[in-house]
Amino acid sequence: MPKNMPDPRSFVPLTPAIAHILLALADQDRHGYAIMQEVERLTDGAARMGPGTLYGTIKRMIASGLLEEADERPDPELDDERRRYYRATALGRAVLAAETTRMATLLGAARAKRVR
């Protein structure tokens, strides 16, 4: 973990939009439309993001160092248009880990009390 990085725990709890975007970028870089598709797939269609929500959130995540722009290239699966790809930064991954830890703790506690 690089020095001078803010404490990832200060970011949690995350809004669902941020958590979903970080999760969608956990395994590979994706462009905007692919993030929308991945979020939909990960949540079985329960969470659907439109372009406005997506890019508004992306803008703020970049400003706070959770995301960075990767390169711009065409997506062979979609069409020949060039698209901007995004990647989670080290901080972004750490924040997602912190959020996951928080939720795991919560889940453990809930299970212990037989909430679910």
Place this chain on the structure above:
Amino acid sequence: MHLVLERLYGALLYAYPPSLRRAHGPAMRQCARTALARQGVGAAPRLFADLLFSVPREWWLAASSESRPLSLKGLTMFGFLHDVPYALRLLWRSPGYTIAAVLTLALGIGANTAVFSLADATLLRPLRVARPSELVAFKWSVSYPDYRDWAARTDLFEGLAAVGGTRATAMIEGTPEVIDVSFVSPNYFGLLGVPAYAGRLLGAADESAGDIAVVLDHAWWRDRFSRDPGVVGRTIRVNGELVTVAGIAAEGFRGTSLTLTPRMYLPLASMPRLRGGVFGNRRALENRGFTWITAIGRLKPGVSLATAAGAINAMYREQHTSDRRPLSDDIELEPIGERALGGADAGHVRTFVRLLGGIVVLTLLIGCANLANLQLARAAARRREIGVRLALGGSRLRIGRQLLMESVVLASIGGALGLLVANLMFRLMARFQLPGGIDIEGLGLGLDRVALGFTAAAVCGTALLFGLVPAWQGARTGALASLRDQTRSTSARSRLRSGLVAAQVALSLVLLTGTGLFLRSFLDAIRVPLGFMPDNVATASIALGAAKGFDLARSRAFFDQALVRARQLPGVAAAEWATILPTVGSMSAEVAIEGRTPRTGEDLHFYMADVGPDYFRAAGTRLLRGRPFAPADSATAPPVGIVNQTAAQRFWAGQDPLQGRLKIDKDHVIQIVGVVEDTKTHALDEPAAPFLYLPFAQSSGPFGLTRAVLLVRTTGDVHALLPLLREQLRAADPEAPVASLTTFTWQVRKLVMPQQMGVALFGVFALLAVTLAAIGIYGVTAYVAALRRREIGIRIALGADRARIRALVLRQGSIPIAAGLAAGVVIAALASRLATAFLRGVPPRDPLTYTAVAALLAAIALAATWIPARRASQLDPIRALRID
């Protein structure tokens, strides 16, 4: 469809804060495009819903990111639906406001949807063909051999298709129906990229086949055959020949011109078998002088319109050097979009549709200003509620969201009702015609997916427009300030409201000015003497050229029978046959006047019509001298004619025209027996031209009788006459090809159509706008007066004169009105340029109209301020001071 939605989405992106739009706007649009391409129109509701909620969120976060390093906290789009029941409950509790708001929005959104559909069908996608931008049409008709030569120029065109139109009689379940048909080359559908809806389209094999194959228009198949898929393979009798239905063209495809609605597409080669007269000859396909085909080409990539036109002209000159006839004008090509809108009239059509768009957008904007005003008043009334919620720890963003949700719910209900309004508008517009003779009815407007998509976007746009400001203000309310007395710190708010009133007044003035200008030019137009009286006349057009079985004897028998039967109908004052109705079609020929040597360059063309003895009474044209035609002027009697006043004055000045004789061809000497008044032949503002009437019984000519119109003047209701007349025509000959049965007034409607449509539509919306503006003015004045209740109470208690109190309130109310009037006059003067082409007899900046309209609006506005002013002056000071 996708492109339209994507453009709408692109336009709505401007609602976002500039920083987001600049950084990610293109990517967001790209996302929307991909979503539309992959998921179809179903993606649209989600795209627009996302827009609706992320726009306020982004503005909020952009404004409130004071020093916080990361404003990630905020609302997500998940959960906004909880606000819907709450909003519904609130709206239910103030039914007056809700009804006013919903009606305003329904009218505004509905009208916009209807006009957008019209714009979609004329400006955006006039032709439902693939890649229309590559298609060009030859401006003039061409001959079949020329077409064949040019079609070989594969260096210029991907392909060149031919289409020639006519009317034909189709027997549908024993009833003759006269329809437009198109004869098309085998590559027609392929070149245009139009698929088959069912069955197959025409191919090269159909050109030489013994059976004639036909492709049906989708809308006609839907209406006439009730969507029966079994029609494919069946035979239909067209002009006496049996044709076999090969397939049905794609839904929405209406041919390549909006002025015609072909119901059948037949192979070009079958034309001589199906048409009579000169067309019924094999040589029609071989003669280079016989031009009747519209050629449509798809340009090769890299070939420009000018290049193609140049190459074609070179070929044309080469082909025709051996012709003795002089070369006609250069061949010109035009984009297919121009041709579709009627060529020369395309510009007028576009301007007119834009004008309509301007009217409805203005009305919607006025409605939005009104609603924003009402919302502000409500927000002011709810300051305490909001203050309490804030004091209890409610989130400002949530409160703002809730206020916005109310607007969204209102707009959605308004949008749903707006669909009904749009349907009514479609019916209203179907009675009109666009410049250039495009019947709006023929465009088949309806609530299709484009209209629904537009309505969704309009709901979203209006909700943002009238909901954002109150939501913003509501959310910014300070908890303490709002719990204190309301009457302070409201000056900013009343300034905003006054600004909205000024805007409403200005926009209303623009609409009223439009109404005034169109009304004046309409009044001017109907005062122009036509030379005939179309009121109370029924007309039946018979397309004899469309019926092969109708030889001269059978036609004559039918004409006589029909006339006898029509004259026996109740209330009929006069009935007669003619070959041409005034202003509907025309025929002209050059004549020689006996005893008169023409000056060089003198134009001796006469317009002509063959009319029966009772024609002038039926048409309402006055006979000035001599006699009308008589039954004695039969085919065997000496040829006679009647001229109009212009011809009499021009060619027999100083002589007795009744002594005059003229010749159409060598041996045919016509004795003038009467003079009638001038009639309009095409348009209202044309100069009068010489006209020659010949007896219907003596009519002859190279084409024979191809068309005849029966005029029936009644003293009763002309609309009640139409079904009776249809019955009698059928009884006279059940197979008579009746092409249209309608009123004379309807036939000549194009004369005053733009003015009439302008008056009707401007009038409806101006009325709406003025009503809305009056409500807005009343609301604001009453609101401001209410704010000053305490002050006014004190003034009265201290002995202020009540008349001065009234003047005080009136003065305050008049400031936004005066500002609005001034701004409105300027906007109207600038915008009236658009209407110039459709105004007659009145300049677009006619001072009288502007003054009258401004005075009218000022009077209405002052009346709306008068009521609250009077109420304020009658205030009981004790009660006013006791409150709070």
